[in-house]
Amino acid sequence: MIPATFDYHRPGTIGEAVQLLQNNPDTKVLAGGHSLVPVMKMRLAAPDALVDIGRIAELRGISHSGNSLRIGATTTYFEIANSDAVKAAAPLLAEAAGQIGDRQVRYRGTIGGNISHADPASDLPAAVLALNATLHVVGPNGNRSLSASDFFVDLMTTALDPGEILTAVEIPAASGQSGSAYLKFEHPASGYALCGAAALVALDASGTCASARLCFNGVNSYALDAADVAAALVGSDLSDATINAAVDAHLTVPDPMGDMFASGEYRAQIANVYGKRALKTARDRARG
Ligand SMILES: Cc1cc2nc3c(=O)[nH]c(=O)nc-3n(C[C@H](O)[C@H](O)[C@H](O)COP(=O)(O)OP(=O)(O)OC[C@H]3O[C@@H](n4cnc5c(N)ncnc54)[C@H](O)[C@@H]3O)c2cc1C
Missing domain, CATH: 3.30.390.50 (CO dehydrogenase flavoprotein, C-terminal domain)
Known part of the structure; x- marks a missing residue:
């Protein structure tokens, strides 16, 4: 199975990625590629171009800020499942990420891709919903934040507007x-x-x-x-x-x-x- 022809962009910053998405409405974000590439190979999707966000450093990593845990959108399941910070502050997320697919999927798949794809059979949507996560987004109109309960709209449909990128998932740290x-x-x-x-x-x-x-x-x-x-x-x-x-x-x-x-x-x-x-x-x- 071979996808339709597409252009490939690999921006180094979030700003460049937003610009590329704005320039061509038929452009899709590429993260881990473990859902998007299969659907392109089956020709269920045929975007004109892909914007690969995998090399944007500011989208990756796990950090504490105040009483919450911030996980960059391109952080992989493997990183989440094996992070001491996630295991301590949001063990539910680590447990869910550790059960996704097989090792290959866990090495490549990302929290942002999983949530943005909103496949009902995926593992992370219910976890971030139960954790009352806040989802941070950037797009042509700037930054905004949504609660997980507002983010998941329907089958493979989220509240992301065209051209928007999910940048990070923020989770209140477990206490008591x-x-x-x-x-x-x-x-x-x-x-x-x-x-x-x-x-x-x-x-x-x-x-x-x-x-x-x-x-x-x-x-x-x-x-x-x-x-x-x-x-x-x-x-x-x-x-x-x-x-x-x-x-x-x-x-x-x-x-x-x-x-x-x-x-x-x-x-x-x-x-x-x-x-x-x-x-x-x-x-x-x-x-x-
Ligand atoms: C064999 C196999 C088994 C699997 N098993 C499971 C499983 O058990 N549980 C499970 O949950 N999943 C499973 N998956 C799916 C896997 O978790 C995917 O990685 C996930 O669905 C998508 O994440 P990704 O990073 O690969 O995103 P991609 O495939 O790159 O992108 C998916 C979609 O999200 C969009 N997107 C990606 N990142 C962003 C972003 N930051 N902002 C805005 N839009 C974005 C893309 O444009 C695309 O439309 C499996 C996949 C395979 C191939």
Whole structure:
């Protein structure tokens, strides 16, 4: 499979990249290439030009600023999964990144590409949603920041405007007595998520649930925030019975996705099972 002809640009700065994207509307950003190149080879996409952002130093790396962790858009899954800073401040993200694809995919694929592509079967959208991440973006009209909950719009559709580049993902650092878990029911051949459950819980001094998050990949056309389940858990003892009851009563999957791999009904059932398991694992980790 051979892609249609395209021009290739490799800018050295974000400004140059924005300029190149502005000059030709049929230009696409190239990051790790592990989603874009396959779709170009299948001729499902045939952009006139690619702007390879892989050599822009300011887009790469992991740093702390204040109480948050900032991860540059071209930071790879391998770097995220193996970063001590990410494991300490956002272990959920490290756990999700470490489960993506195989080693080759983890060496090349980037957090920015994963999120911008917004494939419902990808692993990072639910993780950044559960972590209440802020997504920093630059484009022809300057910089702006979006919450993860505003970013994922629909199947492979985000709130990025034409010509915009996702530059960094900012995550509030974990504090207090908290725990998280990312559990994936994966397609056995590709490793993509038929269902990925991202859970976070924080406990107060008495061990009561102070806050909770539960989000899913793979079951809906875009990352699903099970906010009603989380709300039902706040103030509870987070016992197995409480978690089971909250998920059974409050987890609804609007329009669950069905395809040749799994029906919508089956995915919704997996979400119920994996949602409970992820919350219990997060609770156990929070309790230490
Ligand atoms: C064999 C295989 C198995 C895989 N398994 C999994 C899996 O288990 N879980 C999973 O989550 N993913 C999986 N993937 C997909 C992989 O994670 C991709 O890397 C990811 O979907 C896209 O990231 P990328 O950096 O490769 O982006 P690219 O492929 O370069 O780009 C993807 C899209 O995002 C846009 N884009 C990229 N970066 C930016 C940016 N900074 N700003 C704006 N737009 C941008 C591009 O223009 C393009 O439209 C798999 C891929 C393969 C080939």
